[in-house]
Amino acid sequence: MEFLKANLETPVQFISCGQFVALDKWTHMKRVIDNYELIIGVKNTIFIRQENKEYEVNPGDILLLYPGYTHSGYRYSDKGTSFYWMHFLFKNSFSHLNQKEANSEILPMLNNPMMNKKHNSIILPNTMELSQFEALNIKVRQLFHATTEEFIYPFALDYLLTSILIEISSQYLISKRNVFDRSKPAKLYSVVEWIKLNIEKDITIDEIATEFSYNKDYLTRLFKKHLGVNLIQYINNSKIVKAKELLINTDMTIKEIAYFLSFKDEKYFMRLFKDYENITPTGYRNAYYKGLLFSR
Template identity: 50%
Template sequence: MDYLKANISEPLNFVACGNFISEENWSHMKRINDNFEIIIGINGTAYIQQDHEKYEITPGKVLLLFPGRVHKGYSPSRAGTSFYWMHFLCKDEYSVLQEKEARMELAPLQTNPYFSKVKESLSIPTFFSLENPEKVIILFRQLLHITQSGYYSKLAADYLATLIMIELTQQVIDNTFKTSDGGGINNKKFINILEWIRFNLQKDLSVKEIAERFNFNEDYLTRLFKKHLGVSTLKYINDMRVAKAKELLTQSEASIKEIAYFCGFKDEKYFMKLFKEYENLTPTEFRNAYYRTYINNV
């Protein structure tokens, strides 16, 4: 399944929205949009096909239609079928991720705040279910009110459209682990592992130590990380350490050696080598390049 990943450091461009209610049997017209469209089921079932994939949009289901793709109704919906819809554009370039890539980026956000590179992006799958549709419906009603009330600035609709997409992303994140393994005990345990690693980054962590602490063997622990995040346990630990190092480099006066030690690197030279592999910059170059950006970001 495809995911839309789009930068939201600036709001999305709102195009149009509405609450569709069919008064008789209805089927969506065939067309190709030049923008994105979100459809959220309210009542009945809407049958919409995007390229070769068919979707049944029932209450609480969300469908994302991509620009440049053919979408159409493939079966008639009964009278009374209704859904909210919204068209929007991304101001910056966007990317389309495969499910494995998207889950790798989204899953750490459930418990780990250091993955700041994702926090300024939304990530929405093509088709998913809402855990709390009421929250999104309230936002949609506010958006409809704004667009019909002659607000003095179009930015009001842009920001509210962006907030809707943030809420959708949040619900996707909240459901990331619930949908794996049927929400079993291993999922909860895995979340606890991520949180424990976050609080113990400064220690000299090993895969063996983590596995023993949570009563797993090393191979099984590695398989869990591969399944949920798409990376090895060691790669995840290094990801977290480099992300924390970036935060300290831009928000503190600590020396490179102090930052390396605080992030669990006992060898300063290894830290510098690994950091450059991740960022294509040395820690000092990174600090000099982004320091002013963070100072002015208030």
């Protein structure tokens, strides 16, 4: 597998997009393009060769084709075969990585969830099976809809396509995290699971230490070593994750969510949320629902 590391301090440059549907048996033409093409399988299997490597793109799979590389079909696909395609260029620095180089970038990010708040680059695999196709499909339909608008700022398409690339990168990192997590000590899982089950409470380090008969300093070292953050930071981050879930899936007010998660001060909860997410709780809720409505 190959990877792309791209700086996204500014969005990518959108070129074009669409959905291909084969009206008969079909195979991809042989060609070389001067931009990146993202392919997302929708129906049936697409058979594409890039240079000397052959790929099968099934529904829910992605394939990234590189500029300057020869790609072509190597087998016919059935009538009705369909896929999304998007062409773009990077405005900022980017580099191609092999598996070992990508791991050296990915593992520190997985080991320290706080690091991603300050990270300005994404890691994209050139091929993968999406774990949450519908989440990406919403963003793709949103992009397609935007291209049909009578008036839209040109840079809006850049941002929409950038959000698609970020979603793909995020899904890949989550899949890697699930594998990476298996190497962590079982005792850490016990504490993490307890925090998850008691996230609504006003959790303290003393309470956790008593619950598991651990020394407080040991707990601090355990989290710092394996998760890259101290225990209080991990608890706060877990509460923010739960808050995001409540903002999207319930009609609870910001105040109700703050008290549900045992924040005694609503304003403190709002400041903490803004620190972690770079957006207010209300802004997060509004942005989510506007995104869903816009994609319909």
